[in-house]
Amino acid sequence: MMTVGEVDHGRNGFDPTVMLSDFDQGSSSQLPDGRTLREFSILAEDKEIEIAPGVMFPAWTFNGRVPGPTLRVTEGDRVRINFANAGSHTHTMHFHGIHAARMDGVPGAGEAAPGNSFVYEFDAFPFGCHLYHCHSVPLKRHIHKGLYGAFIIDPDPARHLEQAEIAAARLLGTPENARWQEFVMVMNGFDTNFDEENELYAVNTVAHAYANRPISIDRKRPVRIYLINVLEFDPINSLHLHANFFDYFDTGTTLTPTLKTVDTVMLCQAQRGIVEFSYAEHEAGLYMFHAHQSEFVELGWMGFFDVRDAVA
Amino acid sequence: MTRAIVQIGGPFAALLLLIAAFFAYEPLRKPFGGTPPPVEELTVERTVLDENGIALRVRAGGTEPVSIAQVQVDSAYWRFTQDPPGALPRLSGAWITIPYPWVEGETHKIVFITRTGLTFEHEIEVAWPTPKVDAEALGRLTLAGLFLGVLPVALGMLFYPALKSGGAVTFQFAMALTVGLLAFLLVDTLSSALEIAGRAAPGLKSALLVWIIAALSCLLLWGLTRWRGQEFTPLGLAASIAFAIGVHNLGEGLAVGSAFATGAAALGGFLLLGFTLHNVTEGVGIIAPLLERRPQLSILAGLACLAGLPAVLGLWLGAFAYTNHWAALALALGAGAILQVIIEVGLLLRRQIGQQSQTRAYPVVFGGLILGVAIMYLTGLLVEI
Numbered sequence: 040m041m042t043v044g045e046v047d048h049g050r051n052g053f054d055p056t057v058m059l060s061d062f063d064q065g066s067s068s069q070l071p072d073g074r075t076l077r078e079f080s081i082l083a084e085d086k087e088i089e090i091a092p093g094v095m096f097p098a099w100t101f102n103g104r105v106p107g108p109t110l111r112v113t114e115g116d117r118v119r120i121n122f123a124n125a126g127s128h129t130h131t132m133h134f135h136g137i138h139a140a141r142m143d144g145v146p147g148a149g150e151a152a153p154g155n156s157f158v159y160e161f162d163a164f165p166f167g168c169h170l171y172h173c174h175s176v177p178l179k180r181h182i183h184k185g186l187y188g189a190f191i192i193d194p195d196p197a198r199h200l201e202q203a204e205i206a207a208a209r210l211l212g213t214p215e216n217a218r219w220q221e222f223v224m225v226m227n228g229f230d231t232n233f234d235e236e237n238e239l240y241a242v243n244t245v246a247h248a249y250a251n252r253p254i255s256i257d258r259k260r261p262v263r264i265y266l267i268n269v270l271e272f273d274p275i276n277s278l279h280l281h282a283n284f285f286d287y288f289d290t291g292t293t294l295t296p297t298l299k300t301v302d303t304v305m306l307c308q309a310q311r312g313i314v315e316f317s318y319a320e321h322e323a324g325l326y327m328f329h330a331h332q333s334e335f336v337e338l339g340w341m342g343f344f345d346v347r348d349a350v351a
Numbered sequence: 352m353t354r355a356i357v358q359i360g361g362p363f364a365a366l367l368l369l370i371a372a373f374f375a376y377e378p379l380r381k382p383f384g385g386t387p388p389p390v391e392e393l394t395v396e397r398t399v400l401d402e403n404g405i406a407l408r409v410r411a412g413g414t415e416p417v418s419i420a421q422v423q424v425d426s427a428y429w430r431f432t433q434d435p436p437g438a439l440p441r442l443s444g445a446w447i448t449i450p451y452p453w454v455e456g457e458t459h460k461i462v463f464i465t466r467t468g469l470t471f472e473h474e475i476e477v478a479w480p481t482p483k484v485d486a487e488a489l490g491r492l493t494l495a496g497l498f499l500g501v502l503p504v505a506l507g508m509l510f511y512p513a514l515k516s517g518g519a520v521t522f523q524f525a526m527a528l529t530v531g532l533l534a535f536l537l538v539d540t541l542s543s544a545l546e547i548a549g550r551a552a553p554g555l556k557s558a559l560l561v562w563i564i565a566a567l568s569c570l571l572l573w574g575l576t577r578w579r580g581q582e583f584t585p586l587g588l589a590a591s592i593a594f595a596i597g598v599h600n601l602g603e604g605l606a607v608g609s610a611f612a613t614g615a616a617a618l619g620g621f622l623l624l625g626f627t628l629h630n631v632t633e634g635v636g637i638i639a640p641l642l643e644r645r646p647q648l649s650i651l652a653g654l655a656c657l658a659g660l661p662a663v664l665g666l667w668l669g670a671f672a673y674t675n676h677w678a679a680l681a682l683a684l685g686a687g688a689i690l691q692v693i694i695e696v697g698l699l700l701r702r703q704i705g706q707q708s709q710t711r712a713y714p715v716v717f718g719g720l721i722l723g724v725a726i727m728y729l730t731g732l733l734v735e736i
Binding site: 043044094334337339 | 420421422431462465466468
């Protein structure tokens, strides 16, 4: 069954439907060696957010939203993150990627006390579907309070000549990519009474958000989901797609699927991947998706794709 | 007149000023920095299960109004309606109706999630349809009440001829037995009153009220019985004992009735038989003061009804209108009545013994006391709900 009422997305300052395909590419500039520099500004702040109708959660956020902004860069880009901490506790940004120890964003390397800041800088490798999160201690609390987000590194077709077309279809802004309907889904949960168990589960924070407002899908265009699990307390999470099967790219670091034709994948915390499928052969209608821990379904982690012949 | 107004109004005005000053400065707020987080309380007072689902009567407590944002049943969010809607101010109540397909005989766990994310749990141990108020249910409960209350007391009175033939020593023994039995009932009633008070909404401070009401009812009865400055007649004492036992049986009726309503107990013949045995001793207690008279049968019947019929009332209330707060207060009233009767019987016993050798009387009195408690305890083992 379902939650009752509606969440005030305006007050939250973020909307789960917009969040799905809200990619932050930062500001780009050319480095002397010809490479692209992508710069991002991230602010950690305390903020009370509404995670289910009427239920408020005292979150810690990156840029005022949970999950934080989806940072999207291209393989080989120089990435610079200007991180400032306006929160009440010490925070970091720890990126899942390849970087120097100094840039790891853990206690002792790249931690920003309240009122302080830090600049993380590294080259974007490897391509794939990644994440970032706060790594200050107590780690568990800094994660479940909301300090996490998606970090996508698109493959550079020039580095994958034998699969250049597939790589181009993954690279935001190319004509090959334009036909894809891309969504970021960060699977999370909230422990509202701090008993180390989640009271509700969701994709992109708001319980049953995509059940109350299904995700519009153009039947003819393929779908790509950047799926990331950050769920705390429960050891595993999963995605199950109804009435369809998908190809899965574990961690998104390959251009050929690591799992072909499946309808369920299981992920531990920080495990992630890319899900690709199509409704081209289906009739229009509401197609459900959810975690196949059935407990999570009725605690918020369930939604629908509203597959239509044409999407405005 | 004006002077009286100033004398009375002055302190009240000063108090109002003090309150205004307190809210203006709020000395306890500043040192903690900002507004302290609200402390919320939510207690379920009644549970109704029927073909429409689950209905729960909840009562709020704590420092801030409680907003019930979501309701989980068995770890699943569920549609619900609240009547009256909105945030619940301290100590106010509301009905929460959940159209949940509950399963007969199984356990259901309900979790209320408030605006602040706090959770309050309520467990329905054994889901069972809540009986409807109709002739059939009332009839069955009445019958059960007669078995539980009136019949055993009447049976106990059948010991009258045997006790009567025994003389003064038997009388003392019977009176001591009555004190033992009443002492047991006092402890039993007080402890169940406190236990039930513990389940009531904490803001009502039911446990504190239990003590106050027990003490007041004891004092009040003490005063009433001496209104005309007369000694107790044996019949008056018997009626007092019957009344005290009656209030206790009301409590037993409440417990059985609410267990019946919530399906928490299998109310088979064994349980009723247990209550019957348990309450037979009460009949002996009631007739003890009358051993030196020859009471009419109608008077005995009246006493049996006074002691037994409250069980019927208790069953009705327990099944259809049970709330922990009021049940605890009713039992506290009973505890006070029992205490008063213990004192009365004790005084009578002392007057009796005062005229004879104490070395002879004490073994009899102690024997009666201990036997009274022992019988009640042992037969009480049969009636654990």
